[in-house]
């Protein structure tokens with residue numbers, strides 16, 4: 375058992391004693407109750423009254439964990455957080471969270487709904503299972519097939535599709551060109567078609583003015599991928615955009631002049647593009663004062679930042695990203711093929727990738743991470759998105775890696791979890807019902823095997839290695855003699871249940887389905903190869 379939990383259990387015992395409550399508390403913190411005999415919920419089936427017992431709670435707003443307490447979920451909402459009264463009617467299902475942590479479901483603010491890669495089919499359910507398994511209960515799709523996305527959004531909302539809640543930010547508004555009339559009509563058209571927001575790519579200033587002005591009139595939020603354009607984060611902030619994706623645009627606004635592209639640079643070449651992108655923050659003409667001023671402006675104008683740190687990490691360590699242990703069972707062959715170096719595929723730029731290019735990316739990350747930290751300290755809203763499906767980033771796994779990179783940037787793990795929950799909910803305008811463990815909020819909850827505040831990797835769908843002593847998990851800094859035969863390494867962690875709208879999804883069941891999909895696709899590929 376983890377030290378923090380032991381401390382909390384002791385505290386509970388003291389409290390219960392002080393209040394002279396009759397209920398007895400066992401050494402493990404469990405209270406005997408009528409609900410003890412009720413079965414665990416079925417995977418992916420709605421439960422009217424679901425009781426989560428003995429959970430340590432991470433609320434989402436960065437206040438310290440608290441527990442153990444019970445959480446009652448009723449009709450899809452969090453109905454109670456605290457002790458279960460003795461006369462409480464029995465629940466329909468019980469999750470025993472003894473030794474586990476419960477946190478809000480993750481709001482992933484940058485994903486792409488995908489059912490193919492490079493024109494080759496890949497099961498849509500594969501992506502949805504992985505995101506749920508990694509704890510995403512809400513996803514913001516920032517670019518996919520709009521018609522399919524709206525159908526899937528509705529199916530997810532009706533619980534006919536096993537998937538996180540889906541929001542659609544579309545770039546379809548630009549399909550008729552850049553004239554003021556075309557842009558404004560485009561915004562109104564996608565709004566009428568049911569878009570939740572607009573995805574913008576970098577553009578000339580006059581186009582940005584028109585699209586943001588019309589977005590304001592229509593009450594629509596915007597997410598921008600700046601790339602290297604006439605406009606930068608400064609323009610987007612001045613004109614009242616909602617969120618900046620990735621890193622481009624922010625550094626561009628802080629250069630004295632422009633980036634020093636060599637004469638042969640071709641923005642239509644992925645090696646050129648990604649090679650130079652990794653030098654943006656380490657340009658000699660990056661002006662730190664200007665950078666601070668841009669961050670100030672973003673904060674002042676309430677522009678959020680969804681950095682998607684994880685989608686670029688292969689640039690700084692490609693061999694690691696090519697050889698992750700979860701590929702063995704969980705990498706779909708369609709994705710495997712798509713990631714192979716090929717100049718024609720977006721982000722598959724690892725053709726002769728050099729150690730020097732990796733070093734530049736590593737240094738670039740340091741400055742970028744400092745900027746993120748500074749932005750947050752100034753009061754800026756940072757959210758979690760993984761942009762997976764490209765560049766050796768697999769759905770959901772990328773999202774957990776994103777959290778790890780935020781820890782690397784210097785954030786406390788309570789803050790990291792806030793980025794993934796409260797901040798994401800704020801970005802999409804749903805902070806009054808999503809992102810917190812709080813009575814009255816939507817029951818989007820994760821029941822985690824272990825303490826993510828001790829090790830974020832317990833959130834990874836693959837799980838993680840854990841040090842055990844006589845079969846019990848212990849802190850790996852426990853002072854044990856090197857020759858103590860009671861120490862072992864076990865594979866543990868993982869989210870046990872992802873609960874969305876009160877419906878519990880059993881993560882081992884989701885991952886079993888993923889494994890089966892992958893095995894089936896590989897068998898088909900082998901058969902094709904043999905013919």
Ligand SMILES: [Zn+2]
Pocket residue numbers: 484485486516517761
């Ligand atoms: Zn993206």
